[in-house]
Amino acid sequence: MVPSVTGCRTLPSTTPCATAQIVAGPPERSPKTYASSEHGRRLFCGDCGTSLFYTNDVVFPGQIDVQTATLDDPSAIPLQGQIQMAESIAWMRDLSVLPAFERYPGEEPEAP
Numbered sequence: 001m002v003p004s005v006t007g008c009r010t011l012p013s014t015t016p017c018a019t020a021q022i023v024a025g026p027p028e029r030s031p032k033t034y035a036s037s038e039h040g041r042r043l044f045c046g047d048c049g050t051s052l053f054y055t056n057d058v059v060f061p062g063q064i065d066v067q068t069a070t071l072d073d074p075s076a077i078p079l080q081g082q083i084q085m086a087e088s089i090a091w092m093r094d095l096s097v098l099p100a101f102e103r104y105p106g107e108e109p110e111a112p
Contacts, residue, residue: 031052031053039056039057039058039059040054040055040059041054041056042054050067052067053065053066054067
């Protein structure tokens with residue numbers, strides 16, 4: 001498992017992703033599937049639309065890309081790198097040099 005932030009332009013650029021195996025829940029709570037490309041499948045919550053998983057048997061066979069930001073405790077799986085940077089927006093490479101805020105600029109002090 002390699003928890004990472006993706007620069008892929010087909011996903012929201014700040015969605016943390018991790019490749020991991022999962023076990024499905026009861027059928028009435030199973031995610032809905034969207035065929036986003038010839039081999040890619042995006043699984044999402046049928047109630048609220050939140051993106052949950054991505055699979056692609058050609059790019060990474062037998063693995064599931066888990067949107068770790070959707071977990072109850074996403075900080076339990078710390079990031080280990082950045083992937084898909086070939087497709088990233090240029091400014092994503094310099095995020096660490098920008099000011100960070102707990103909420104919005106001017107409303108709260110900068111984050112540590």
